[in-house]
Amino acid sequence: MCIADKLYESVAARGPICVGLDTDISYVPQWLAAQYQTPGEAVFAFNRQIIDATADVAGCFKVQIAYYESLGLDGLRAYKDTLAYLRERELVAIADVKRGDIAKTAEMYAKAHFTGDFEADFVTLSPYMGLDSVTPYLPYVEQSGKGLFILVRTSNPGREDFQYLQSEGEPLYDIVGKKVQELGKPYIGTYGYSPVGAVIGGTSSLEAETIRAALDSTFFLIPGYGAQGGKAEDIARYLCRGNGGVVNSSRGVLLAYKKDGDERQFAEASRKEVLRAREEIASACSVYGK
């Protein structure tokens, strides 16, 4: 089964929330961290409990590598262990590595994140160096059932610096989006979506209709919900066509326990936040229609 189909089915069964495991060691409650020898071990223990508490209500998980790299080798072991645990539980794992280099270097990144210690189902890529920063990953899409999420229009304020520049009457992100869709066409799965997906930030919905209509076979990874201010009603406009997208929430889910003030129940608080977000997005979708 193509990974886009697996993700589609997971979203249909569990909802569109992608739990972002951007686990800063400072998020791990002291009582838990104290039980482990190293920060990496504590981070993995925290992740495992969050995964266990949300596995049946989250469509996928995204592991942002910077948080793990920042802890050195100990952190990279936590990264590897987190991906291995997701694989063991047959959950969809997105490695948020945002690679963007070319040629042989890109081949090495593809090998690093699609095989061996750091194997994931999807990787995030930045295409702004050119198409040759993306094509080295395609053999893994074709032969190993892997997937990509390529930055098209991001969630951050700085997206306007380059992505919105006009070229022949179109914003650059539009051109990039169409290329992403074209690259993915040969791999479209049973549900009409390709494993070559796009990152579309959820902090603005101004262009939602044109983006969704133009990229109709492209699955979206939508970050920016919650901590960055993206609203359910904005997100819904990208989502409401089958199950063609996942909505990432990292700090919103990982730090949910801070609102309740009960550190011992951090995993339960994360689960509640996923359920709350899922409900909020579902009701926004019912307003904006399919």
Ligand SMILES: O=C(O)c1cc(=O)[nH]c(=O)n1[C@@H]1O[C@H](COP(=O)(O)O)[C@@H](O)[C@H]1O
């Ligand atoms: O590729 C991404 O995941 C991404 C793209 C984008 O446009 N904006 C964005 O915030 N992200 C990532 O999504 C996550 C957002 O985290 P929170 O703002 O804490 O929910 C981080 O891992 C970001 O690196």
